[in-house]
Amino acid sequence: MVLQFIVNGLCAGALFGLAALGLSLIYNTTKVFHFAHGAVYTSAAYLLFFFLTKTSLGVIPVVIVSLALAMLLGVLIDQVFYLPLAEKSAGGTAAILTSLGIYTIVINIIALLFGNETKILRPGIEKTFEFGTIIVTRIQIMQVVAFLVLLLITALLLKFSRYGQLIRAVSDNGKLAEALGLETKKARIVAFAYGSGLAAVAACLSALDVGLDPYIGMPVTLIAAVAMIFGGIRIFAAAAIGGVIIGIIQNLVVWQTSSKWQAAVTFVILLVVLIFRPQGLLTPKKRLEES
Amino acid sequence: MNYILHILIMIEIYLILGLSLNLLMGYGGLFSLAQAAFYGVGAYISALMMINLGMNFFFTLPFAILGCMLLALIVALPSLRLKGDYFMLATLSFQTLVFTILYNWIPVTRGPYGIPGIPSPVLFGFKISEVWQFFLLGLVFTAAAVYVFKKLYHSPYGRALKAIRDDELLAVSLGKNTTQFKVTAFVISGGIAALAGALFAAYVSYIDPTSFTLDESIFIVTIIVVGGTGNLKGPIIGAFIILIIPEILRFLNIPDTMAPNIRQIIYGALIVLMMRLRPQGLLGDYRFE
Amino acid sequence: MLELNNINKHFGGIKAVDDVSLYFTEGKISALIGPNGAGKTTVFNIISGFIRPDSGEILFKNKTIAGLPAWKIAGAGLGRMFQDNRVFGKLTCLENVLLAKKGNPGENPLGAFFFPGKVRAFEAANISEAKKWLEFVGLADKAEIAADNLSYGQQKLLAFARLMADGRELLLLDEPTAGVNPAMIGQVLTLIKKIVKEAGKTVIIIEHNMSVILEIADFVYFMDDGRVETFGAPKDVLADERVREAYTGL
Numbered sequence: 001m002v003l004q005f006i007v008n009g010l011c012a013g014a015l016f017g018l019a020a021l022g023l024s025l026i027y028n029t030t031k032v033f034h035f036a037h038g039a040v041y042t043s044a045a046y047l048l049f050f051f052l053t054k055t056s057l058g059v060i061p062v063v064i065v066s067l068a069l070a071m072l073l074g075v076l077i078d079q080v081f082y083l084p085l086a087e088k089s090a091g092g093t094a095a096i097l098t099s100l101g102i103y104t105i106v107i108n109i110i111a112l113l114f115g116n117e118t119k120i121l122r123p124g125i126e127k128t129f130e131f132g133t134i135i136v137t138r139i140q141i142m143q144v145v146a147f148l149v150l151l152l153i154t155a156l157l158l159k160f161s162r163y164g165q166l167i168r169a170v171s172d173n174g175k176l177a178e179a180l181g182l183e184t185k186k187a188r189i190v191a192f193a194y195g196s197g198l199a200a201v202a203a204c205l206s207a208l209d210v211g212l213d214p215y216i217g218m219p220v221t222l223i224a225a226v227a228m229i230f231g232g233i234r235i236f237a238a239a240a241i242g243g244v245i246i247g248i249i250q251n252l253v254v255w256q257t258s259s260k261w262q263a264a265v266t267f268v269i270l271l272v273v274l275i276f277r278p279q280g281l282l283t284p285k286k287r288l289e290e291s
Numbered sequence: 292m293n294y295i296l297h298i299l300i301m302i303e304i305y306l307i308l309g310l311s312l313n314l315l316m317g318y319g320g321l322f323s324l325a326q327a328a329f330y331g332v333g334a335y336i337s338a339l340m341m342i343n344l345g346m347n348f349f350f351t352l353p354f355a356i357l358g359c360m361l362l363a364l365i366v367a368l369p370s371l372r373l374k375g376d377y378f379m380l381a382t383l384s385f386q387t388l389v390f391t392i393l394y395n396w397i398p399v400t401r402g403p404y405g406i407p408g409i410p411s412p413v414l415f416g417f418k419i420s421e422v423w424q425f426f427l428l429g430l431v432f433t434a435a436a437v438y439v440f441k442k443l444y445h446s447p448y449g450r451a452l453k454a455i456r457d458d459e460l461l462a463v464s465l466g467k468n469t470t471q472f473k474v475t476a477f478v479i480s481g482g483i484a485a486l487a488g489a490l491f492a493a494y495v496s497y498i499d500p501t502s503f504t505l506d507e508s509i510f511i512v513t514i515i516v517v518g519g520t521g522n523l524k525g526p527i528i529g530a531f532i533i534l535i536i537p538e539i540l541r542f543l544n545i546p547d548t549m550a551p552n553i554r555q556i557i558y559g560a561l562i563v564l565m566m567r568l569r570p571q572g573l574l575g576d577y578r579f580e
Numbered sequence: 581m582l583e584l585n586n587i588n589k590h591f592g593g594i595k596a597v598d599d600v601s602l603y604f605t606e607g608k609i610s611a612l613i614g615p616n617g618a619g620k621t622t623v624f625n626i627i628s629g630f631i632r633p634d635s636g637e638i639l640f641k642n643k644t645i646a647g648l649p650a651w652k653i654a655g656a657g658l659g660r661m662f663q664d665n666r667v668f669g670k671l672t673c674l675e676n677v678l679l680a681k682k683g684n685p686g687e688n689p690l691g692a693f694f695f696p697g698k699v700r701a702f703e704a705a706n707i708s709e710a711k712k713w714l715e716f717v718g719l720a721d722k723a724e725i726a727a728d729n730l731s732y733g734q735q736k737l738l739a740f741a742r743l744m745a746d747g748r749e750l751l752l753l754d755e756p757t758a759g760v761n762p763a764m765i766g767q768v769l770t771l772i773k774k775i776v777k778e779a780g781k782t783v784i785i786i787e788h789n790m791s792v793i794l795e796i797a798d799f800v801y802f803m804d805d806g807r808v809e810t811f812g813a814p815k816d817v818l819a820d821e822r823v824r825e826a827y828t829g830l
Contacts, residue, residue: 033376081563092375093322097516098566100509104559108552116552218505222387225380264391267384274381275369442693447678447686447703454668454679461666464628465742466655466682475689576670 004134005255006248011140013247014147015202017240019220020227021154022198024239026074027228028171029191032082035099037199037224038217039106040077044070044200045207045216046110049119059208067200074196075189077102083188103217111214120211139209146201151240154198158236163190171234199224219263226270296422300494302534303429304487307436309514309526311483314440316512317520317575318449319476320456322375324508325366325382326484328389329359331503333485334492335393335400338409341493348412348493355489356482363481367474386508393500405499412493425494432490436483441523443479452476453521506555513558516565519575528574533558581606581782582750587626587636596622597633598806604750609776609783611793611814614803615826620786621663623803624752628660629653640750655682659748663755663786667735669728673719676727676738677710678703680745713741717771733764740771744779751775753785757792765789769796790818802826 019041026034047066051057057065081098126137158164163186170177170187178184199220206216224239227246231238246266253265308330315321336355340346370381393400400406411420412428419428443449455462455469462469492498510533518529537554545553565572582604589597597619604610612620625631627638629650638646645653654660668676684706685691686699714720717737722730727738736756743751756772757765773796775781787793793800793814800817802810810820817823 033379081567084567094566094570096322096376096379097512098563100512101559101562101566104509105556105563108555108559112549112552112556222383226384229377229380260395261391264388264395267388267391270384271369271381271388274373274377274384439693443689446689446692446699447684448689448692450671450675451679451684451687454671454675457668457670458666460630461662461668462679463630463650464654464660464662465680466651466746467679467687468649468651472687479689 001133002252002255005251007134007136008140009248009251010244011136011143011247012251013244014143015206015243016220016223016227016247017147017243018150018198018202020224020231020239020243021151021236022195022202023221023224024195024228024233024236025154025167025191025198026195028234028236029167029174029187030078030082030086031174032078032086032095033099033225034082034195035096035218035221036077036102036106037074037195038221039103040070040074040196040217041199041203041220042107042110042212042214042217043073044203045212046114046214048204048207049114049121049212052121063204066204067197070200070203071193071197074192074199078188078192083185103221107214107217114214116214118211118213121208126209137209139205143205143209146205147240147244150198150201151237154194155237163187167191223266226266226273230269230273293422296426298534298538300422300426300429302530303426303433304491304494305511305514305534306433306527306530307487307490308484308511309518309530310436310440310523311480311487312511313515313520313526314443314452314476314483315480316515317522317525318444318452318456319473321371321473321476322379323382323477323480324379324505324512325386325389326480326511327503327505327507328386329363329481329484330488330491330507330511331393331498331500332362332389333359333488334498334503335406335488336485337489338406338492338498339399341410342406342408348410348489349414352486352489355485359485359488360478360482363478364474367477371470371473371477383505386505390500390504393503400500403499403501405497406492407497409492409496409498411496419493429490429494432486436486437523439479439483444523448472448475510558513562515572515575517561517572519572521571521576522574525572525575529572532573533561581641582627582784583639584623584627585637585639587623587638588634589622589626589631590634595806597626600636600803600806600808602801602808604782604784605799606749606782607776607780608798609772609785609796610799610801611797612784612786612801612803613788613790613793613817613823614809617805618803619806620803621754622806624660624754624784624786627653628658628752657747657749659743659751661736661739661743661751661753661756663758665732665736665739665759667727667730667738670726672724672726673714673730673738673741674707674710674723677713677741677745678706680742681706681709682746710741710745713744714738716744716774717741718767733760733768736760736768737771740768740775744775748781750782751784753783755786755788757787757789765792772796794818 023034023037044066047069048062051062051065081102082095085095085098126139128135128137158168166182166187167190169182170184174184223246224243227242228239231242246269249269250262250265254262308326312323312326315323333355336358337351340351340354341348366385370378373381394402411418419425451467451472455467455472459469514529514533515526517532518527519525536557540550540553584600584602587597587600600623612623614620622631626633629648633646637644640656640658645656685695685702691699711723714723717740719734719737719741727735730738757768760768769792772783776783797814800811800814801808802817802823804826809822810817
């Protein structure tokens with residue numbers, strides 16, 4: 001019985017992990033706390049909805065178009081809003097506030113255009129597979145596969161591709177990278193595009209699985225943020241793994257109590273991590289003044 | 292006339308909330324997304340004591356205020372060791388936790404059913420139930436809040452907070468226990484927010500958790516972002532502007548289904564614009580760095 | 581006055597401070613010199629408590645201070661001037677100096693409400709003392725001006741005024757003449773000498789300007805690569821070959 005919950009947690013966590021990986025790439029490269037990640041996530045889901053219902057294109061092309069447009073949105077948000085602030089070195093708080101503002105604007109526009117109610121994309125029963133006593137739907141399997149594949153691709157790209165190395169350099173020490181003449185501006189664009197793309201994948205899969213409404217973005221962003229901190233901000237893969245772990249813990253809590261305390265779980269985890277091990281589970285300890 | 296008084300009462304409530312957040316963000320430089328949590332807990336403590344214990348509204352005030360201050364202390368002590376982004380996230384999680392508890396702890400808070408029938412405040416046998424009477428009560432509360440913040444602003448405590456906001460490391464090198472200053476600011480801020488909560492509960496006579504969400508915290512942040520932080524005039528004009536906007540929308544005959552979304556878009560746009568064009572707000576003297 | 585015994589500190593794989601022992605006599609001006617990255621500012625950070633040493637002990641007026649939080653160490657009588665000369669830019673010069681005073685009852689938030697008389701009295705005394713120090717450094721006429729509006733050199737003087745308030749006995753000055761235009765350096769040096777002679781302070785400075793060292797330092801420690809390589813009277817240390825090698829070109 002508990003195994004079913006763990007598997008459910010794994011599949012949900014796969015999506016959290018993707019969103020978290022995206023957020024981590026963005027945060028590490030630009031040091032902006034990108035609340036509007038949730039706006040990109042929600043936009044991707046609604047783009048999927050729009051193209052699926054208003055055009056006669058198949059699922060795959062629609063997903064590709066939605067991904068592309070969501071990535072574009074992410075990059076635009078950075079270039080139009082965050083970059084000018086960064087250049088004025090108005091950093092930190094101003095950027096977070098701007099991010100919250102953008103999130104609010106985007107999801108309310110979506111609500112105006114599409115309505116506040118939940119929409120289901122695929123009515124009817126989803127195909128399921130049985131492994132012993134465990135039941136998983138086709139979408140759930142796709143979620144886990146997408147997670148593993150994208151995590152692997154991301155890891156390889158970070159290690160071996162030119163842009164991956166650029167991102168790692170900027171993430172490690174942005175000022176040094178700039179002083180060395182590295183293309184920090186390009187790193188931002190790549191980080192936002194790729195990070196938004198990951199979020200968009202998660203959004204599309206989630207929309208196909210459970211449907212969508214304009215308010216799905218913030219909870220996912222918050223879980224992604226918690227996953228990022230939980231695993232250790234500096235290590236990209238840690239965010240992804242953190243997302244999976246949170247998904248599992250959430251579902252175990254549901255198994256023990258009821259689904260109404262689900263949201264609280266994430267935040268209790270965050271508070272515990274912030275208080276006892278703010279550097280995350282996988283990063284070594286460092287005195288606060290030394291950072 | 293009642294319509295105008297109603298708006299003024301809401302302005303009073305949000306002014307108190309704005310001032311409380313201003314102490315944290317404008318004087319202390321701490322970004323908190325948890326004001327709605329203290330607002331809500333204050334409202335619930337006052338309402339529950341009036342209904343379950345038959346207490347007089349005015350006697351519930353010390354409990355609401357002290358209760359929130361204690362809660363703020365519990366949150367502040369571990370969170371204020373964290374810097375910048377982490378502190379903001381800690382306040383955000385705390386806000387969401389409080390909402391979840393208010394929403395799900397049905398035996399105590401009645402969860403989504405809310406608390407109806409909150410009685411009118413009674414002062415020396417005189418019942419405060421008319422709108423103009425609440426307006427006057429609100430005026431007293433607002434005056435009290437303004438007095439507290441004015442005193443703090445001009446005191447050495449306020450000066451130290453501003454110094455910590457400007458350069459915490461330097462303040463430490465001068466011997467200031469900066470964590471203690473931040474904790475006290477957080478605690479005072481929580482207590483004042485509770486005052487607004489109690490007033491709100493008594494005025495609307497029905498409260499439920501949906502008035503105390505993360506969106507509400509963001510709303511309070513918008514007030515001081517637009518009006519300005521770091522002084523007293525900023526939150527005043529911020530509260531006026533932010534609360535007038537929905538009324539203007541009403542006059543423009545925006546359909547009721549669209550109005551909430553359009554309102555949110557305007558608030559979001561105001562934050563973005565302010566950060567871009569005038570980070571210190573309309574009348575403030577501290578820009579967000 | 582201040583004693584460091586076998587202090588070690590490493591960051592990641594780098595040994596920033598390697599078995600450093602230093603001794604600073606009361607009432608004297610001592611200097612820490614060495615090439616960039618030698619660990620001088622790190623030593624300052626360790627003394628003032630912003631960084632915790634891996635091992636070793638620090639005795640200030642014969643009491644251990646290693647491991648105490650930085651604000652407590654500052655409160656024990658240690659003052660610090662930073663390399664990038666920090667001031668509270670948005671506050672006035674007077675407010676900058678007022679903040680330096682410890683034990684201000686007005687800094688307790690309850691003070692303004694429950695013991696206003698005591699707060700007012702302390703504030704009045706604080707203001708007159710602060711004005712005295714602004715005069716001492718030559719900034720008396722700038723009292724009500726925001727620190728951001730001062731020139732860099734004037735901000736340095738303000739930092740001195742701040743250090744004077746509240747009777748701090750030991751002053752750590754990190755490159756006090758850096759960025760000051762040559763005409764004003766003399767003023768700064770005279771001020772430092774005045775501080776030691778008239779107010780009896782003990783001063784430790786980090787400096788790269790050798791003529792400054794020769795002019796005011798009583799004793800010099802030379803650091804390189806995290807270690808103390810040599811020490812002694814300024815003339816002797818500056819004549820040492822290792823020091824000349826490190827400063828080739830200067």
